[in-house]
Amino acid sequence: MRLILILLLICSTLSLSAQDETREVWHDGEIRSYLLHLxxxxxxxxxxxxxxxxxxxxxxxxxxxxxxxxNSLSDQNNFIVVYPQGLPAEIPIGEGNxxxxxxxxxxxxxxxxxxxxxLLWNEFKIDLSRVYATGMSNGGYMSYTxxxxxxxxxxxxxxxxxxxxxxxxxxxxxxxxxxxxxFHGTADPVVNYEGDENYLSIPDLLxxxxxxxxxxxxxxxxxxxxxxxxxxxxxxxVSYSDCNDVILYRINNGGHTWPDGAVDLPEAGSTNRDIxxxxxxxxxxxxxxxxxxxxxxxxxxxKPVAREGRIFPTLFDSYIILRDLSGAHIMLMDRTxxxxxxxxxxxxxxxxxxxxxxxxxxxxxxxxxxxxxxTVKVVKL
Numbered sequence: 001m002r003l004i005l006i007l008l009l010i011c012s013t014l015s016l017s018a019q020d021e022t023r024e025v026w027h028d029g030e031i032r033s034y035l036l037h038l039x040x041x042x043x044x045x046x047x048x049x050x051x052x053x054x055x056x057x058x059x060x061x062x063x064x065x066x067x068x069x070x071n072s073l074s075d076q077n078n079f080i081v082v083y084p085q086g087l088p089a090e091i092p093i094g095e096g097n098x099x100x101x102x103x104x105x106x107x108x109x110x111x112x113x114x115x116x117x118x119l120l121w122n123e124f125k126i127d128l129s130r131v132y133a134t135g136m137s138n139g140g141y142m143s144y145t146x147x148x149x150x151x152x153x154x155x156x157x158x159x160x161x162x163x164x165x166x167x168x169x170x171x172x173x174x175x176x177x178x179x180x181x182x183f184h185g186t187a188d189p190v191v192n193y194e195g196d197e198n199y200l201s202i203p204d205l206l207x208x209x210x211x212x213x214x215x216x217x218x219x220x221x222x223x224x225x226x227x228x229x230x231x232x233x234x235x236x237x238v239s240y241s242d243c244n245d246v247i248l249y250r251i252n253n254g255g256h257t258w259p260d261g262a263v264d265l266p267e268a269g270s271t272n273r274d275i276x277x278x279x280x281x282x283x284x285x286x287x288x289x290x291x292x293x294x295x296x297x298x299x300x301x302x303k304p305v306a307r308e309g310r311i312f313p314t315l316f317d318s319y320i321i322l323r324d325l326s327g328a329h330i331m332l333m334d335r336t337x338x339x340x341x342x343x344x345x346x347x348x349x350x351x352x353x354x355x356x357x358x359x360x361x362x363x364x365x366x367x368x369x370x371x372x373x374x375t376v377k378v379v380k381l
Contacts, residue, residue: 048079316354
């Protein structure tokens, strides 16, 4: 999977939108990063929905962006999508980038994602009643964690090949019962459809959320047309007769894959091509708004990210640090092109005190001694 996605990444870098940006923030003693995509029509005037799209175990934000193709949906439907990055850790299935969805790794992913919503709300026009979470595998687990532990902020979730740990089943007590959409293959070799002693089977998972929603336990099954028999799988929609808030797309003979994902992953089993999971997820999300969302928090201070880099932090309240830019000519401009600060840097590490600057988006233009230029977006909180 990694080799295929790397090749796809190389091809995709030529067409990345100017609205795509990788950012970093300090949280709980760690540098956390995320990949942000603004829709083409974003104008900063209307409050837009936000989709949090989380990668699977061992993957990363960029691979999830490529694999799920949510950017095009964002542009077509005018919502913001963010791809957060998990931290490395060892969990029962191995070692790699992960989400601490009941795995006891000590990483505060819930707090990071909670802060991420506020960071984006501080900078962009986001409708806090329409914040959604989705993810692949371990990212699907994390979607359920947010539904249980951050239900005041999440309007609906969708999990692809994920589940819930048995511990989460007993501790899930959110005040708002979050609508859930699940995609799962019956031949998934990683997260078994029938579950095990550590996590719920998919039928038990569905029943758990149906009970929370107060659904009458009468299950309906609808077999969809097998339009792509060559993929070796078919789709059955499993739902409840009186309740549309809990739905399973059962991929018969499907593997540990995202239906109609950008690439086939033969080692993970069949990738179904009868349906497009990403489009279905957005259609599901678009039906829901949180009835009583938690208010956004104004963030007045962000600790600088102490790492190698030329300009940091990109989100700041007072200071920006300029590193390894000796000899360069630097200009700080607002979005209208007005220059607020201009200086030729003569030291290896230089600090700008921008405490008096008004809040908002700014551009830092760097002209190097060889006349090459670089432009970096920064935000004064």
